[in-house]
Amino acid sequence: MEITIYAVFLILIVALVIVRKREVKRINERNYLQAYFDIFKHPVIERSDRITAWERKSYNQAYPETYVSTPYSSSSEKIVSIHKAI
């Protein structure tokens, strides 16, 4: 009985870790989507520049074979495609 309860306890901790990982993934996806819509809160002039930059990054991620590294771009950034996100 006691060993069974300890086994359940260990399984529960593993389940908690797995659920937390899934949640973090879900939260990150939602944050990218939220960031896209947050662009529209800015003035129109700033908005167009930001959307262009966003689309360029997402295009580079969706088609990495056409990605050209520049001193200003960071390859380690994880950017989700707008089309995928929406």
Place this chain on the structure above:
Amino acid sequence: MITTEEAYLINKVYVLIYSVILIYGVKAKTIEKTEMILLPCLMVGTFSIYYILQHSSFQDFYLYDALNCLSIVVVSLFVHNERRVNHSKSVYFIYGLLLFKFLMYMVIYRVRVIIYDTDAPIMWLINTQSVLILLCDSLIVLILSLQVSKWKLRFMQFS
């Protein structure tokens, strides 16, 4: 050391507080789903201690209490996963407190029921366990109350 009558009284207070928070949550306009899932689990868990106190023997009492703590976390986790609701940090902290309670119950079960025959040499451990369990329960109620204080009732939108 807490007597059975005191445990009944403390449990009544906790169930009452959980009920008030639950009714407030039902009436509130903006709520956090994650706390509203955890609340009924905690209520049922607290209420089931009555049943455990009445129907379990001394040998099984601490095991059932430990299982009670585990089952609260399991049910809450299952419902969160099923409804695709993200846990808040406070709920994770409450899970931690419940798991700590579980460990305390298992320690006292091993020491009091299996190793020692009398309570006299381990009175300090029993008292410490009682204090820690009470502290954990009070913290859970406090955290939930603080979270609930962020919710707004329906009529507050006009103010």
